[in-house]
Amino acid sequence: MQSPAAAPRDHLPPGAVTGIIQDSAGAIIGRGLELIDRDLNVLDEVDEVEDGTVRRDSYATLHATADLSVARELNWGAGLVRPYVTLTAGGVKAKFRLGAYRVNTPNRNLSRKPGVFRVQCVDYLKDLSARVGESYGVAAGTPVLQQVIDILQQQGYTKVLVDQSAADVVVPSPGRSWMITDDPTWLGIVNDLLGAIGYAGIWTDWDGVPRVESYRRPADRPNEWYYDTSLATGMLQVAREVVDDYDDAPNSWTFYRNNLEEGQQPVPGNGLYRFTNYTVGRSSVEARGDRVIPAPPVGLDVANQTALEAAAQASIDAAMSLIRKVNAAVDLNPLHWHFDRVWVDDPEIGPPFRAMCTSWEIPLMGRTMNQTWTVLE
Numbered sequence: 001m002q003s004p005a006a007a008p009r010d011h012l013p014p015g016a017v018t019g020i021i022q023d024s025a026g027a028i029i030g031r032g033l034e035l036i037d038r039d040l041n042v043l044d045e046v047d048e049v050e051d052g053t054v055r056r057d058s059y060a061t062l063h064a065t066a067d068l069s070v071a072r073e074l075n076w077g078a079g080l081v082r083p084y085v086t087l088t089a090g091g092v093k094a095k096f097r098l099g100a101y102r103v104n105t106p107n108r109n110l111s112r113k114p115g116v117f118r119v120q121c122v123d124y125l126k127d128l129s130a131r132v133g134e135s136y137g138v139a140a141g142t143p144v145l146q147q148v149i150d151i152l153q154q155q156g157y158t159k160v161l162v163d164q165s166a167a168d169v170v171v172p173s174p175g176r177s178w179m180i181t182d183d184p185t186w187l188g189i190v191n192d193l194l195g196a197i198g199y200a201g202i203w204t205d206w207d208g209v210p211r212v213e214s215y216r217r218p219a220d221r222p223n224e225w226y227y228d229t230s231l232a233t234g235m236l237q238v239a240r241e242v243v244d245d246y247d248d249a250p251n252s253w254t255f256y257r258n259n260l261e262e263g264q265q266p267v268p269g270n271g272l273y274r275f276t277n278y279t280v281g282r283s284s285v286e287a288r289g290d291r292v293i294p295a296p297p298v299g300l301d302v303a304n305q306t307a308l309e310a311a312a313q314a315s316i317d318a319a320m321s322l323i324r325k326v327n328a329a330v331d332l333n334p335l336h337w338h339f340d341r342v343w344v345d346d347p348e349i350g351p352p353f354r355a356m357c358t359s360w361e362i363p364l365m366g367r368t369m370n371q372t373w374t375v376l377e
Contacts, residue, residue: 001336001340002334004017009095009096016092021087021335022233029332029367031083032046033082033083034082050069052069053363055362056099056359057359063204067121068364070116070119071114071116080100080102080124081103082097082101085362096206099205099207101123102126104122105121124208127157132184135177135180135184139175141173143168160210160211161211165214171193176301195302217313218341218376219376223341223342224340225335226345227330227342229346236346244282245325246282246323250283250294250319251276251277251284251288251291252275254274254294255312256273256298256299257271258299259301269305276292280320281323326355326373329368331369332362332366336371341355354375356374359371
């Protein structure tokens, strides 16, 4: 989630920003669009933005899209834009950037004079999803994070934030390769390398900066926002829906290393990781009538046992949190971003619960946003 004090709000007290959001139903809402370069510097302010919606799905391959209506020509297929919203109340105005996007698919409405372009925009990570066009390999002993940084720079990303906690982890023998017959993309290679050291997949932040971070279990993260029904701070609206999905929900998992040395068999603690959820949540063995429901075994190309367990736990956490989802309409909160941890107190749903906001939709002209929460067991 964006920090209330992050630029371009760093001149405002964080409490003032939070207060505006909690009272967004009474705030003046503005919108805008920045034309930016690949260094994420602002080239121009696009005043002719008439409408739009920004959507984000943290589980998608390309996490964000934007659907914009603009009454001017842009550099279609090559330009980068960064939409934003503003909230103004009590003499305080706060600006919230909503990511960087390629303007790839314009649709011109000729019934308007001048014409209005309805353009489908896609996450700046789109550049990284280009096909490699040949086989690609990384030699054993290569530092994984440096290889990722090199790829990003070669693909034109000049600003990158990288968690260096695994800087000394190298590609294990015999190296790693992607064959041309698999039609690899740079995004797939980067995420494969990050998964091999227990990192989460790459994502871009609200400014458009790609971020590389080690995986952190949602259960271990602090809450970033509180949603309740109180008169003072309540932002929940009437439209809420609870969806439970038990179909084929596993409660037992097995992961193993694909890249052990020849002749070596995976065993627990050295190339093998097993986990069974006996008691936690709706999909547990206990909750499913003492039924153990195994997921198919999964082989991973990872650097070591620690990375295997981190990558496995990321998959397990996702599977356990997808049993219950809540689709909710809330007052506009443009701080939301990527896998945000929230606390929800809504008596109509049940006892207070922890959740991740895994997808959301913000209209540039609206006071209401839609969110999907996956409940953490």
